[in-house]
Amino acid sequence: MLASHRKITEVQAHEIDLANDSGLKQKSTFQLMSTHAGHRSNVGFTRVDVKNYISKRRQRSMVYGEAGCISQYFQRRLLENPSFFHAYQMDIEEQMTNVFWCDANMILDYAYFGDVVSLDITYCTNHANRPLALFSGFNQYRGSIIFGAPLLYDETIDSFKWFIHSYKHITTKNQ
Secondary structure: OOHHHOOOOHHHHHHHHHHHHOOOOHHHHHHHHHHHHOOHHHOOOOHHHHHHHHHHHHHHOOOHHHHHHHHHHHHHHHHHOOOOEEEEEEOOOOOEEEEEEEOHHHHHHHHHHOOOOEEEEEOOOOOOOOOEEEEEEEOOOOOEEEEEEEEOOOOOHHHHHHHHHHHHHHHHHOO
8 A cells, every 4th residue: 555556536536525525524434435345455545545635625625715714813913913923835726725823932932942842633623624733842840832833734744844844934033
């Protein structure tokens, strides 16, 4: 099951769309397709591939209103706090893909306590089933502190690289 050999066919994509529109969870969709194929190794892709396919489909169908709401919220936060930082990544079709935000306190905390960091990705906790990653660490009292919060639209290497590059850019700029 090398990544280069995994592929979701048009028929399988249609079945995933139908299952998703019917309210089936991604795990149940993959189990159903595995049962129809005889075993999960006969399907030709993994559960993560299903999750990424659904995320990309939702990303493409994202209406301007949702992206506009995020943008308006960030602009309000920026007016309230000029040290607030946000970034979003656009794809070639000018659609918002990845979103990241942090404020001045998060950046300062990173400067003081950024020796050991963690990137925790929560699965399926928001309505769109997009991974929300918390970039965090510990303070001097061993309390958890958050350094930034990216909302990623898929779990590809490019998304993680974009987040790390964005965060590195803001932290080096403020030092």
